[in-house]
Amino acid sequence: MGCFPCFGSEEVVNFHPREEGDVKKEERPMVAPRIKTLSSGSDRFRSRSNLGAKKEALALKDGSGVTISAQTFTFRELAAATKNFRPACFLGEGGFGRVYKGHLESTGQIVAVKQLDKDGLQGNREFLVEVLMLSLLHHPNLVNLIGYCADGDQRLLVYEFMPLGSLEDHLHDLPPEKQPLDWNTRMKIAAGAAKGLEYLHDKANPPVIYRDFKSSNILLDEGFHPKLSDFGLAKLGPVGDKSHVSTRVMGTYGYCAPEYAMTGQLTVKSDVYSFGVVLLELITGRKSIDSTRAHGEQNLIPWVIHLIGNFNKLMQPKARPIFNDPKNLSKLADPRLQGRYPMRGLYQAVAVAFMCIQEEAAARPLIADVVTALSFLVTKPYDPHTSSHHSEERRSQGLRDEKMEQENHENGCKWDAYVLEKDDSPSQITSILKKEFDRDRAVSEAMMWGANWREKQ
Template sequence: MFRPNFSRGPLKILTRWLIFLTIFKLSSAINNPDIEGEALLDFLHFLNDSNKQIRDWDSHLVSPCFSWSRVTCRDQHVISVSLASVGFSGTLSPSITKLKYLVSLDLHNNNLSGSLPDYISNMTNLQYLNLADNNFSGPIPAKWGQLSNLKQLDLSSNDLTGSIPMQLFSIPMFNFSDTHLKCGPGFDQPCDFKSENPDSSHKSKMAKIVRYASCGAFALLCLGAILTYGYHQMLRRTREIFVDVSGEDDTKVSFGQLRKFSWRELQLATKNFSESNVIGQGGFGKVYKGVLSDNTKVAVKRLLDYHNPGGEAAFEREVQLISVAVHRNLLRLIGFCTTTTEKILVYPFMENLSVAYRLRDLKPGEKGLDWPTRKRVAFGTAHGLEYLHEQCNPKIIHRDLKAANILLDDEFEAVLGDFGLAKLVDARMTHVTTQVRGTMGHIAPEYLSTGKSSEKTDVFGYGITLLELVSGERAIDLSRLEEDEDVLLIDHVKNLLREKRLQDIVDRNLKSYDPKEVETILQVALLCTQGFPEDRPTMSEVVKMLQGVGLADRWADWQQLEEARNQELSLMTHQFVWNDETTLDQEAIQLSRAR
């Protein structure tokens, strides 16, 4: 029987019990939680990760949705696995078929070998499959033609031979270039081409060209394409949307044009949605760096297709609603694109990427964040949230506030991103193992337990983000267990503050900082992360407290409340210990009598 060591302190032990119970609850809520995790571990074993690039796939964590990198979940199931450019040198394993809900599998740019297996045809939900730039050999299994939901297939740059199943030519996007494949029965020439048609019919473009090939027909097709393009350009100009909204200073700010892009424009901008252009990935899909025809740099967010009710019209209504939210600390929406199978958002490209990147993922020679910049980020994010909560009508709740969603413009000013994404994708889509949208460690306790969000859930996430800014650490880090420290960043900071170890909280990468300013931000952070939502301040109050207005009194009240709660928890913990020891003594007496 597990007996916790209570000599470490009652509050810390109780916190660890709560963490354990939370993880257990999240894990046990999944249908067959061990199947997907074990399948991925077996799949990784066959891939041969000799360079040990994937280190956080932990068999001790039952659910891969909890904290595994390169894995995306929805509805408590794995839907995307992205393992491109890792350096694998093994083969594919049939265990991948145990991921019944998998939508996207990306293994391009590795050194995988062997034949393409038949069992892939059993993955009926698969929509995106990228095995390009590997060493696969042999033919494409005929059974792959059964992949009726497949929208994108890339098998380029492999040593493949034989004929391509004709059913695969009906896929909207495919790439068979740089292989030894032949087009199909009756064709001896290599099939060295790719399709870029997002709305292809069941008859592929290649099949049509083969069947109707003649100079006259080809000329007519080209003429039709030119006329169609001109027609859509005219429609786009007539459908541009203009809106005026109130800015933070109540002056009219012209938003300008919300542009509806064609699929072809974004395809060219991102080099056919090349994996080399991917700059981010999450539960929503992938983000690509792109360059428009006028040399404007953009970030193209390609949402995974969840077959939401309402279709394109509902998506466009939501886009227009979100486009009205205009503030200097909010990421501006440039435009969007919809087809029968795609939903895409277009934003300005942020050269300095995100706060999370600048805190933890810098490459050699890149600039980190000094203390004045971190302080500006804290203020800018607060202003952006204040606008969403108190000046937008209807108000907008972010629901996934974290350092990774705070972008940095050319001047390193904070720009809050993804603030409207919850409206555009399935609300059940998540990085955690519940139907709550958000990231573990940033989710307010009432949101996690009830699924109901409010502006106070954003306030909680903002407080955790302030702790990230000061410490440079993640909101939750299981590796701290090995050092007998608190897993949750909020508990770790509280413990260090209690011991007056401010220097151990501050990020070691900071060369200099103002201790008084650090204390102010930490106090605001802890006020924002109180357990009960009614105790947390509003964002307008947060802005004032960051400036020092009203902070002292509120902090004094918090300290008294925290002390009272610690005493109550201590009493509860000691009561638990007494009951536990009494039960053990009774069991020992019964065992003794049995002998």
């Protein structure tokens, strides 16, 4: 994927994680403004832990006196860890450099070493941003930065090793012998990645806008636990009465929100749009941009909208997707799933994705609402044994649901979470969709499902 032209003007970096209970108020980590340099690994003052790992306080040479604990490495150490960057250790390559698997001799730890391209898109400033962000931000759905190397003109980042690679590796261009992700795993990854974004948007003060949310930046740990990586493009969000931050456009084509791509105005809702694109990738198995497909199918978002619906642009509190033809919903599902998904779950996931990719940023949900909706979906996993069984009891239950839906419609109510506890075959749900779903109203209910679930906890 190509990237847009580089960063804009200098940005003041003043960061306070604001998650309650993490740190005492007076001890909140802070990055001082206008930081210019990092200490190198070769001239550092070294102290040794019990394991012999070398650590130091990241040197901020602006007189602020602020320090951030970070491990530093010499280039020689990382060359040894990767067997001199041997091709056998090569994991992948992106716009910013090449990534290698390494073994730290001092600790025995397996790591991923990103060697930045000296002539690439990620310069010293982006390198510094990534070191600072990942030194201060800690969450189960963010990759852990172990250390860095700023030895001479070498710029390397050392991360915890993610044994299952990236989400992109499991969605696109799969070799015949590789098993595709099942529906439950896809929803688990979507919910976890959303939680990572929620931490950046809601727990950081000021909020952090990720700015490069895409499938290749979602790394997978054991059990397909997702973690966001590559924070070189991250930007501090608006504070006070500001509605956005302005910057030169930087990101990956196919994932950027339209208002950001056109005006350079960046908000947390820009990340929400990108999340919607990735959620559609998970649902469809398609790339956001795929030049190998037929004309009209190369760009994922227009293809999805053309296939099943368009946006309701009436003056509503929230714009909503209209599903013109419910039968086409099943055409959205990745063929490699072979029909093994709950049709209602597919409908709900598509509804969430549609709300995320609204053209108007203000109409998109907050990522916290997305987390709530997807977390609810994860609690209702697809069960192939239940879904393949069509008993008389289930048909009777469908009639009761139809009656409940009619009552809710007449009373102006949203769906009750009780309706969502069933799993139906695609053919059954397609029939129900035709009869029960009000096309004009579409599915802002997706957020209500999660809200109902959260209230019952």
